[in-house]
Amino acid sequence: MTRPDSAALRARMMTLHPAEMDLSLDRVHRLLTTLGNPERNLPPVVHIAGTNGKGSTLAMLRAGLEAADQRVHAYTSPNLVRFNERIRLAGAEIDEPTLVDVLSDTLNANGAAEITYFEATTIAAFLAFSRVPADTLLLEVGLGGRLDVTNVIEAPQLTVITPVSYDHQDFLGDTLAQIAAEKAGILKRGVPCVLGPQEDEALEVIEQHAARLGVPLLAHGQHWHVWEERGRLVFQDETGLLDLPMPVLRGPHQIMNAGTALAALRHLGHDEPACAAAITRAEWPARMQRLRTGPLVAAAPGVELWLDGGHNIAAGAALAETLRAMPARPTHLICGMLDNKDCAGFLAALAPLVRGLQAVGIPDTAHAARPEDIVCAAEANDIPAETAPSVAEALARIIAAQPDARVLICGSLYLAGHVLTENG
Secondary structure (H helix, E strand, O other), rough: OOOOHHHHHHHHHOOOOOOOOOOOHHHHHHHHHOOOOOHHOOOOOEEEEEEOHHHHHHHHHHHHHHHOOOOOOEOOOOOOOOHHHHHHEEOOOEHHHHHHHHHHHHHHHOOOOOOOOOOHHHHHHHHHHHOOOOOOEEOOOOOOOOOHHHHHOOOEEEEEOOOOOOHHHHOOOOOHHHEEEEHHHHHOOOEEEEOOOOOOHHEEEEEHHHHHHOEEEEOOOEEEEEEOOOEEEEEEEEEEEEEEEEEOOOOOOHHHHHHHHHHHHHOOOHHHHHHHHHHOOOOOOOOOOOOOOOOOHHHHOOOOOOOOOOOOOHHHHHHHHHHHHHOOOOOEEOOOOEOOOOOHHHHHOOOOOOOOOEOOOOOOOOOOOOEEEEEEEEHHHHOEEOOOOOOHHHHHHHHHOOOEEEEEEEEHHHHHHHHHHHHO
C-alpha cells in the first residue's frame, strides 16, 4: 500500500475541523495527552507573540543563536511556498519523511475527533521538536496568545511580545486593550518577558498582567533602547552599548524588531558577535523583499520590484515609512488581500506615496477579497485603482504607463507565497 504524502495527510486534517468553532485549548490538551505530552519534552522555549514583527524578530533570533553554534528549532506560520517552511528542526526545514511520520502519528492518535488544522499541525510540530535534540525552540504564536495552540508550553525560558496593534478583531477584541490582554496570555509566572515598543493602552494592560504574575519585564524605552545613528544601529541596555551594522531586513521598523531580538539575545547571555549576526544574517522572505530574478523581473527590466506580506494597519504604516526612506521613484501597488482585513486602513498611510493600484485576487485562497472591493478601498483613500486578472497582467499595465516604476506587491502573505511560487 502506498504511503500517503504530507499533502494528503494535511488534507485529511482539514476534514476534521469542528462544525462550530470555539477558541479553547480542550481539543489540544486531549490530543497531546493521547500522544504522551510531547510539549513537555522540548528544548528551552522562547515564545513570541505580537501583531507585527514576530517573524522578523524570530528570524533575527535564529540567526544570532545559530551564529553562537546553537542547534535551533523554529516554528512559524503561515508558510509562503511549502508547508515544510513552518517547522525547522535543528537548523533545517523538516524533510518529507519526518513530516509524514509526525502527521501520521497525530492523525492516528486523534482518530475521528474534531480538531482544527492549525491545532493538528502544531501538535505534529511538537512531536517533531520532541524527537530531535536542540538547544532552543523559537515558537511563534499563530493567533493571539492566551488561547493559541502554542500556549500549552507551561514554563518557557523567555517570552517576547512584539508591537501590538489591530488585527483579527473578530477573535481578539475591538480595542487595543482587549487585543493586548490576549497577547499577554503567553506570560508565565516568574518567566522574563522582552517587550517591544507598545502603544500606551497596550503597555498598561501587559504591565498589569506582568505584575500579577511576577514577570520581570525587559521593556523598550525603559530597560533597553535602540536607534539609528550615522548609518549604524545603536543598542543600549543595562549591560552596555552595542554599535552594530544596520539590519539586513529592510525598513525603519526593522530597527525596533532588531532591538527586540537583541534584548532577548542579551538576556540569554549571548555576546556581541551573536548580536551582530542576528541583524546581518537574518533571512525572512516577503518582508520588503527585492525581487531580482524570475519571470516577473525578466518581464519588467526597468522596474524596481518589491514584495511584502504585511496586511494590517500597522503593516501599512511600516511600509509607508519604508517607502518614504527610499530614493524617490514613481511607486505603484499590486494589492491582494483577505476579505477579513481592513483594506482601507492598510492603504491609508500608503496613499500619499503611490501613483496607482492594481487590485488582484489571490488564487486558490479561501476568503480572498474581491478585487472590486480592494478598488473601492483604494478609491476611498484617493488612490487611482483598477482590477487586474493576475499579477503578471497588473505588472504589464504598470510598465506600459510607467516603465521606470517602483512596484510593491503587497497585502497578504498568501499573495506573497503565490508570487514567490510563480516567480520561481
